Amino acid sequence: MSVSIAVETPLQDDVRALVVRLNDHLLPLSPLEYQFKMTxxxxxxxxxxxxxxxxxxxxxxxxxxxxxxxxxxxxxxxMYTVPEVRGQRVGRQLLERIVDLARERGLPVVMLETGTGDGMAEAHRLYTRYGFVPRGPFLDYPDSEWSAFFEMDLTSPALVATADVTNERELL
Incomplete structure (x- = not known):
């Protein structure tokens, strides 16, 4: 599948539609007070x-x-990909671009909060295969059974090398 990825404004109808689809996916997975969505x-x-x-x-x-x-x-x-393209590495390509941008900006760490349960298993696999490791809550996220937290240390040569090797293997 040919995919292009670019920085774009979210203020477009088709991006708004992606956000609606993501929110619809998340709605039944956890109580609203534990869904930390951005408009x-x-x-x-x-x-x-x-x-x-x-x-x-x-x-x-x-x-x-x-x-x-x-x-x-x-x-x-x-992070979201439409169900029709899941398993085709679109999510991985998006995550790679995000982590690359974080490295370009000299960030020492990238973190994320995501949901738990069966509806989030694919996301957890993506993050851990890419090199993110579980951690506790950060910023003002509450510690709850509804959230899982991950981080990637961008200063650690071992983690950077692991992510790069994984990328090469999966592209072959």
Whole structure:
């Protein structure tokens, strides 16, 4: 599958539709007070960079963002691929672009919060295969059974090398 990924504004109809699909997916998985969603307007803030994946026809098929929390922390937000393309490495490509941007910006660490349960198993696999490791809550996220937290230390040569080797193996 031919996929292009670029930085785009979230203030587009097809990106808004992706956000709706993501929110619909998340709705039954945990109580609303444990769903830490960003609206497209919040995603358009200068502290957030949104990557959009598009298929050969130009259709938006996935997204993911890097939200900056100062010079020392980046957060992966709003990762989503449409069900029709899951298993085709679109999510991995989006995550790679987000982590690459974090490295370019000199961030020492990238973290993320995601849900738990069966509906999030694919996301957990993606993050751990890429080199993220479980951690406790960060920022103002509450510690709860509904959230899982991960981080990637971008200063550790061992983790960077592991992520690069994994990328090469999966591209073959």
């Amino acid at each position: 497209v307007e919040q995603m358009a803030d200068s502290a957030t960079t949104l990557f959009v994946a598009r298929d050969a026809a130009g259709r938006a098929i996935g997204m993911g963002a890097l939200k900056m929390h100062g010079p020392d922390l980046g957060e992966v937000k709003r």
